[in-house]
Amino acid sequence: MSATTTIKPNPNYKRIATEEAWAPAELIVRYRKLYESGALGDPGFDSLWGFYSSSTAPRPTFIREKLADLGDMRIADMDATGIDHQILALTSPGVQVFDKAEAVALARETNDILNDAVRKYPTRFSGMTAIAPQAPEQAAQELERCSKFGFKGIIINSHTHGEYLSDPKFWAIFEAAEAMNLPIYLHPNTPPPKMIEPFVEAGLDGAIFGFGVETGLHLLRIITAGVFDRFPKLQIIVGHMGEALPYWMYRLDYMHAAGVKAARYECMKPLKKKVSDYLRENVYITNSGVAWEPAIKFAQQVIGVDRVMYAMDYPYQYTPQEVIDLDNMNMDVATKKKFYQSVAEQVFKLA
Ligand code: CA
Secondary structure, three states: OOOOOOOOOOOOOOOEEEEEEEOOHHHHHHHHHHHHHOOOOOHHHHHHHHHHOOOOOHHHHHHHHHHHOOOHHHHHHHHHOOOOEEEEEEOOOOOOOOOHHHHHHHHHHHHHHHHHHHHHOOOOEEEEEEOOOOOHHHHHHHHHHHHOOOOOEEEEOOOEOOEOOOOHHHHHHHHHHHHHOOOEEEOOOOOOHHHHHHHHOOOOOOOOOHHHHHHHHHHHHHHHOOHHHHOOOOOEEEOHHHHOHHHHHHHHHHHHHHHHHHOOOOOOOOOOOOHHHHHHHOEEEEOOOOOOHHHHHHHHHHOOHHHEEOOOOOOOOOOHHHHHHHHOOOOOHHHHHHHHHHHHHHHOOOO
């Protein structure tokens, strides 16, 4: 153990952190240039990366430095917090903000860099494949290419230029994910231009609230569009305690059934199952950003202990005390092992 170790390995379980961000420094420079050009026309992106790409305040400086490192500094931080393994994902919004050709090329470049890191530290890192959803066929090809790297999942940072995966034009991605048995991590993005104004004018567009509203909406759109009826084996992971959807399950079932029965919306078609059934059978939840025992236990109760797992959200919420608090949850060791280790091993096929 190194002198900097503050949290020891736990004898009862490995701690696998499942929503851990990285980004090459060159991508952050591209974000800054995209922001400065004003070409994207996305106030959410401007708010997020206008700040994080260039602010010299301590937090964004820390985040930029940590995101870019896939080596000794990251390993030292993992050791200091007792994290055995990170599942790595290109930070939000990934390559999705760029135009189609640039996004496809950047996905390849960043996946290659991640592959080098995973090969160097195979016991400490696993990777998720970054894709350009705006090019669904090329995205499916990239999944095929990266399956040879042994990548364990797919990272999609919610909407792409304001478009949602509930649109069938994106479903080649779901088809490939299901066929290759790869889970999709649906990670937040800032609300798109059509949604963001009342969020950003109150400073609530980012991780504090806008992320969760936008991503919860995205997952709900995927469910109500019938994606899981069409691709019944597909598994989607959402962070931040399921972006609040577990808390909504009763009302989602009630109002979806009422809406279908009344034929109120042309777009709202009958589903084979209740909305909550898909949350229990096709969705995994991580506690990224929410080191809070009552919320974790509630999700375990309503979604199931075999579908709720740990994430630190490094480096955005690198807080060693959170690991101590979660170790001390009033929860039997077998359930805690599922939370920290076994659910992740199962969904990402790590073992
Ligand atoms: Ca995150």
